[in-house]
Amino acid sequence: MKNLLLASTSTLFGEHYLEYILDDVALFFKDVDTITFIPFARPGGISHDNYTEIAAKAFAKINKKIIGLHTYKNAQEGISKAQAFFCGGGNTFLLVQQLYAQGAMHYLKEHINTGKPYMGTSAGSNIAGVSMHTTNDMPIVYPPSFATMQLVPFNINAHYLDPDPNSKHNGETRETRLKEFHAFNSTPVVGLREGSFLLVQDTKITLKGKHTARIFEAQKTPYESKTIDF
Structure with missing residues (x-):
């Protein structure tokens, strides 16, 4: 049974790391005491050690221990030993490249599908x-x-931004970019605004936070929804 918490962001403007979501995180990880942190996305080029330290400081507030996946001899060993996982934000290209390079993408998926919280x-x-x-x-x-x-x-689509009618910027909006995606792909897209997150329990998906999600489907007009049902 899958247990997922998928958030748009780690940090709301003016707040500390994970501050806005810590109560929900504590509940989500209530049955584990140690969480394996995946630091490979490295926001701003931060080191794995420094990124793990940031996560550890936040999780200490809810009495959870963090151990960096990079500290194991190899990623598969760390994944096998993990009780649960937290994968931080940063650059998705780098994160995906590193997971594949270490033979960890499918291995991580397998362990999450056994019920390890992610x-x-x-x-x-x-x-x-x-x-x-x-x-x-x-x-x-x-x-x-x-x-x-x-x-x-x-x-x-994390950090989803609505078009600003008062903006003088003439570049493409997020909605335009996602429409470009659907010119060649049929996969639905959930635009998650800041402060929003998804709780997934097997096939049940619940949208949490104060915002609706912006839903994009191929050959359909984008729409707002409080539920995720695909």
Whole structure:
């Protein structure tokens, strides 16, 4: 049975890391005391050790221990020994490239499908979807595949932004980019706004937070929804 918590972001503006979601995280991880942190997305090029330290500081507030996956001899050993997982945000291209390079993408999926809880934020949520095609990140490295763990039957667009009618910026909106995706792909996309997250218990998906999600489906007009049902 899958147990997933997939958040748009780790940090709301003006808050500390994971502050807005810690109560939900504590409940989600209530049956484990140690969580294996996947630091490979490295936001801003931060080191694995420094990123793990940031996560550990936040989880200490709910009396949970963090251990970095990078500290094991190899990723598969760390995944096998893990009670649960947290994959932080950053660059999705780098995260996916590293998971494939270490033979960890499918191995991680297998362990999550046995019931080990998995939490992702931003890039860590992106890889729970069918593919990483709808990430917002720059392609700083080249992964061998854009396919991800396919734990849910859709893609996630984290940090979804609505068009600003007062903006002077003439570049493409997020909605435009996702319409471009659907010119060539049929996978549905869930646009998750800041502060929103999904709780997945096997096939049941619950949208949490104060916002609706923006849903994109091929050959359909985008729409708002409080439920995720694909």
